[in-house]
Amino acid sequence: MAGNKLTGSIPPEIGNANKIHVLDLSSNHLVGVVPKEFGRLTSLVKLMLNGNQLSGRIPSEFGSLTDLEYLDMSRNNFNESIPSVLGGLVELNYLNLSNNKFSQAIPFQLGKLVQLSQLDISHNSLEGQMPSKISNMGSLERLNLSRNNLSGFIPTSFEGMHGLSVVDISYNDLEGPLPNNTAFRDAAPEGIQGNKGLCGNIGVLQPCNERSSKKDQKRILIKERSFSIQIQNEITCMK
Numbered sequence: 001m002a003g004n005k006l007t008g009s010i011p012p013e014i015g016n017a018n019k020i021h022v023l024d025l026s027s028n029h030l031v032g033v034v035p036k037e038f039g040r041l042t043s044l045v046k047l048m049l050n051g052n053q054l055s056g057r058i059p060s061e062f063g064s065l066t067d068l069e070y071l072d073m074s075r076n077n078f079n080e081s082i083p084s085v086l087g088g089l090v091e092l093n094y095l096n097l098s099n100n101k102f103s104q105a106i107p108f109q110l111g112k113l114v115q116l117s118q119l120d121i122s123h124n125s126l127e128g129q130m131p132s133k134i135s136n137m138g139s140l141e142r143l144n145l146s147r148n149n150l151s152g153f154i155p156t157s158f159e160g161m162h163g164l165s166v167v168d169i170s171y172n173d174l175e176g177p178l179p180n181n182t183a184f185r186d187a188a189p190e191g192i193q194g195n196k197g198l199c200g201n202i203g204v205l206q207p208c209n210e211r212s213s214k215k216d217q218k219r220i221l222i223k224e225r226s227f228s229i230q231i232q233n234e235i236t237c238m239k
Helices: 012-016 036-040 060-064 084-088 108-112 132-136 156-160 210-238
Strands: 007-009 022-024 029-032 046-048 053-056 070-072 094-096 118-120 125-128 142-144 149-153 166-168 173-177 197-199
Touching: 012 036, 036 060, 060 084, 084 108, 108 132, 132 156
Parallel strands: 007 029, 022 046, 029 053, 046 070, 070 094, 094 118, 118 142, 125 149, 142 166, 149 173, 173 197
Antiparallel strands: none
């Protein structure tokens, strides 16, 4: 059903098709919110809603789609925060939420997606620090966080992401040294530019002097520890 000029909203009766494995509604003219009944499509392996005019939030019921391996919801008008329940979709190997209106912080729960090979959440209004938990994505090969409002330092734990080959963090408010990682060292200039505070041995960046680099690393570790303590306190309060 992709590219068929479908209009209107997605009917809640879509939840009755609970045996389908692949649903492609991309490149249409669908509007409105995504029905919560999508949570009943528990056999879905591949879901493509990209290239429509869907809006609102992603329903928390998406957390039931535990067989999902491929999810593309890019090029819509989704807003609010990226739901943390997506971190429970541990079979995902492709996740694209780019070109929407997502705001707030990147949920640290996405770090549970250890099978993920491609993550694209570019062209949104995401803010805050890059979660160090992203480095738990041992299968990640391509990461695109460009054109958001991310700030602070890139976590030092990213140095352990040896499978990462392509990274784009351009046009954020990031600062400090680039991680000592092949993907960052070999990054194209256009994948790094637009971050006034970054430094490193790449043409578009100012080199880091050794003294400030050590200070930056120390500040990164302090911020990461503070962020971890904050998360633990929030989890304790929720119990």
